[in-house]
Amino acid sequence: MTVKTFKAWYLVHKWTSLICTVFLLMLCITGLPLIFHHELEHLLSDQKEPAELPAGTPMASLDRVIQKTLEARPDEKVLYVSWDEEEPELVFTTTAKTMTETEDFGFFIFDARTTDILREGSTRDLDFMQIMFKLHVDMFAGLPGKLFLGFMGLLFVVAIVTGIAVYGPLMRKLDFGTVRKQRSSRIKWLDLHNMLGIITVVWALVVGGTGVINTWADLIIKYWQYDQLAAMTAPYAGQPVPDVLGPLENAMVTARRAAPEMEPAFVAMPGTLFSSPHHYAIFMRGNTPLTARLFKPVLVDAQTAELTDTREMPWYVKTLLLSQPLHFGDYGGMPLKIIWTFFDLVTIVVLGSGLYLWFQRRRSPIEQRIRELEQEGEPEPMLARDGIRGAAE
């Protein structure tokens, strides 16, 4: 690599890093508790434990669960009913003032067998986890906040790629993993930055890249509604909105028949963004870690409980759905969550040391340092390394 190309790679690495580092540090820090959101929410909230009942106790009617939700929040509507794969004895309901709400939700956690309410809350109760979540996802700034963080994520990806490009010339003469601790603190942190950065590079690209895709979730879902949902519910377009809905339980029977190998993940009630005014949209999931993420919508007529349509998700929704576990690290049990935590902490060190190296940069302008480097001719290996790094500062 010539000094000129090195300089170009290096400048892109420096500037993309400098712009995104503060936000990436925030994302790494707020992301840490989110890795364990499942465990922490149990710990930090006053959620009651489900009743101790023999295995195989039948589930109560979902219509009863919906009714109890509406009794508890008479001025709200039920938008979604959902389940957690890991806790099949629970069922969740989401409420809001309007059926098309996207920000301000209430939620209930029920014992699915007894319909006892185990926890009740709202996205307005800004508890610790909710604050971490909002900061991480959109910094309390809605869609613009999401897209902004997505752009920071893109800069992060560029910084990683250019980081690989400058790694070669800097490390050419050193054994892999060398950390020169006896020299200046600057050199020690440069070596650590390079070693930790290159070992975590694939993880950082995957978690960074999937994070960027997740920031487009709202847009991807909007396009799916326009592209697929509208087509699936086309026969009902223009028909009057039904006053009385049939029981959800009847629709569930139809959905299970339409997707026999799958389990329900969530139900979008009629009139929500994931359904039509005429349908229960029941999203089914498979039973491997992979297929459990790839929801398949089954649209059931909310009055007659007849099957209207069911389709595989298109590639762009599948991409989004697979980006979620790869970003969250929640698909390989507790050991994977611990690995995620470790890589996250290492990324904080890489970001922090990068910032430190920039603060400690030499004062002479880069042109002068390159001139020095060129005049050195064919220097000692050590000098060459220092020289090219000098040019890099």
Place this chain on the structure above:
Amino acid sequence: MNMKLWGMPILLGVMSGIGLVSALLEDGLWDWISWLTLGIPSLLMCWYWLRPARR
């Protein structure tokens, strides 16, 4: 390609890639493959950072 320089980064990168994907495919053995292929790079980072300086 200079394998002294790029050998380890490529090896560890491929390992991480396998680890990221395998736990997504199935539970059980596939989880173990993931923990191992991501755990080894984690331990290596600790070793390179904390090992006593030579000389």
